[in-house]
Amino acid sequence: MTTTIDPAIDWLRTHVTPTDAILCATSGGLDSMCLAHLLHQLGYPITVAHYHHGLRDEADSDATFVEQWCRAHAVPFVLERGDVRGYAAVHGLGIEEAGRTLRYNFLNRTATAYGCQWIATAHHGDDNVETMLLNLCRGTGLAGLCGIPAISGKVIRPFLGVSRADLEGYSVAEHISHITDHTNADITFARNRLRHQVLPILETINPQFVAHFNQTATILTQEQEFLTTQASAIARLETDQTITFRWADLDPSLPLAHRAVHQAICRLAGKSRDITAQHITSALSLPRTGTQVSLPYGLVATATSSTLVVEPSAPLPTSAPLIVEKPMDFGAWQVVISRQNHPLSQAIYLPEGSYTVTTWQSQDRLGQRTVKRLFLDRGIGFQERDTLPVVRLNGQVVAVCKVGVHPDFVTTREGTSPFYIRFINKGEHNHG
Numbered sequence: 141m142t143t144t145i146d147p148a149i150d151w152l153r154t155h156v157t158p159t160d161a162i163l164c165a166t167s168g169g170l171d172s173m174c175l176a177h178l179l180h181q182l183g184y185p186i187t188v189a190h191y192h193h194g195l196r197d198e199a200d201s202d203a204t205f206v207e208q209w210c211r212a213h214a215v216p217f218v219l220e221r222g223d224v225r226g227y228a229a230v231h232g233l234g235i236e237e238a239g240r241t242l243r244y245n246f247l248n249r250t251a252t253a254y255g256c257q258w259i260a261t262a263h264h265g266d267d268n269v270e271t272m273l274l275n276l277c278r279g280t281g282l283a284g285l286c287g288i289p290a291i292s293g294k295v296i297r298p299f300l301g302v303s304r305a306d307l308e309g310y311s312v313a314e315h316i317s318h319i320t321d322h323t324n325a326d327i328t329f330a331r332n333r334l335r336h337q338v339l340p341i342l343e344t345i346n347p348q349f350v351a352h353f354n355q356t357a358t359i360l361t362q363e364q365e366f367l368t369t370q371a372s373a374i375a376r377l378e379t380d381q382t383i384t385f386r387w388a389d390l391d392p393s394l395p396l397a398h399r400a401v402h403q404a405i406c407r408l409a410g411k412s413r414d415i416t417a418q419h420i421t422s423a424l425s426l427p428r429t430g431t432q433v434s435l436p437y438g439l440v441a442t443a444t445s446s447t448l449v450v451e452p453s454a455p456l457p458t459s460a461p462l463i464v465e466k467p468m469d470f471g472a473w474q475v476v477i478s479r480q481n482h483p484l485s486q487a488i489y490l491p492e493g494s495y496t497v498t499t500w501q502s503q504d505r506l507g508q509r510t511v512k513r514l515f516l517d518r519g520i521g522f523q524e525r526d527t528l529p530v531v532r533l534n535g536q537v538v539a540v541c542k543v544g545v546h547p548d549f550v551t552t553r554e555g556t557s558p559f560y561i562r563f564i565n566k567g568e569h570n571h572g
Contacts, residue, residue: 144309145178147301152182155296156258161185163256165247168202171262173209173318174307175299179260180213187254191243192221195235198319205319216254220246232516251294263288264299264307265350268357270334282364287357303350371400382451383408390448392424401441404450409437414521423448432566434472434527453527462495462531464559470497470529473541474564477531485562486539488549493533500530504537507547514543529563
């Protein structure tokens with residue numbers, strides 16, 4: 141066997157016992173076919189899993205190619221077809237994120253069903269460099285510069301220590317057939333621009349840049365793990381749903397405080413996406429008088445004189461009456477309809493009727509467009525939507541927080557003077 145991927149072989153022998161069953165995620169491309177070939181050659185009991193995203197004309201032939209390889213090598217093959225575009229539309233996600241979510245859901249279910257201890261993916265050193273650079277370009281902390289973890293739960297990535305060029309050499313030496321995904325050449329995607337335009341330049345500066353990037357990622361990962369342990373030490377897990385910090389242990393001016401609060405939010409949310417530095421800063425800068433700020437995924441931070449508490453926000457009322465000139469609290473927001481103008485309010489013309497505040501419904505519209513479409517246009521995520529107040533008149537939508545007012549209520553009505561509607565984020569208002 142060629143030695144170009146010796147680091148991957150050493151990694152597998154260090155971390156995976158010979159009898160461990162492995163589910164090998166296989167698209168049919170060069171990287172994943174090299175992975176399937178290597179695991180099979182090393183004698184691991186593998187099952188190949190292929191997810192059909194339904195996005196490309198060649199998707200059917202890709203699935204057939206992988207299945208035929210499995211049949212030729214007497215390897216179990218599992219195929220699942222998904223509707224990525226439909227899932228993305230329903231959940232307000234981008235195509236790439238929706239595909240990744242569905243793919244990993246499939247891999248985890250299949251690993252459980254087939255009794256596999258590990259799920260192996262073919263991410264390699266170049267992928268890690270691309271991830272580090274993308275995170276750096278978009279703005280990141282230490283965690284983003286650690287790149288792709290070699291082990292994440294039951295997911296393993298044996299190829300992180302080898303480059304794409306190493307895999308190409310391995311495929312030639314071992315006569316590994318594969319398919320080519322032509323979308324990988326489309327430089328409208330940021331990752332592809334890095335791959336085809338930036339990485340070749342880095343190689344002219346240092347042919348070993350992939351190895352050096354990955355060495356750096358290893359060092360940063362060790363430092364990240366140390367700081368994570370330090371930050372965890374100042375958090376008190378009151379319940380599975382509540383994390384409390386004492387201000388005496390939490391100096392907002394220090395990076396460790398930001399890390400600790402970020403970890404708390406991620407732990408309670410079960411994910412880290414959409415949790416930004418602004419959320420952390422807002423929580424740490426709250427006046428210590430019982431004030432709150434809304435956080436992603438239905439969480440809220442509350443500051444008292446002695447503690448900062450992160451926990452799920454109280455359930456929003458199904459429907460609450462709204463009275464003119466009487467501010468109404470709705471979760472982290474306050475809704476005000478008044479005769480008094482304010483720089484952040486909007487003029488509306490209201491007839492008599494029963495006004496209420498609710499959350500949004502899938503059938504809601506503002507004029508010609510659905511509220512759901514407007515959420516997507518404004519980048520309002522799936523979780524945040526359910527926390528935003530919607531003002532209604534006899535059930536009809538009048539205004540949606542962070543979206544706008546229905547056209548029927550912004551037209552001047554003869555003989556009437558306007559009211560003014562305002563949505564106030566209580567956390568920002570109290571310390572802004």
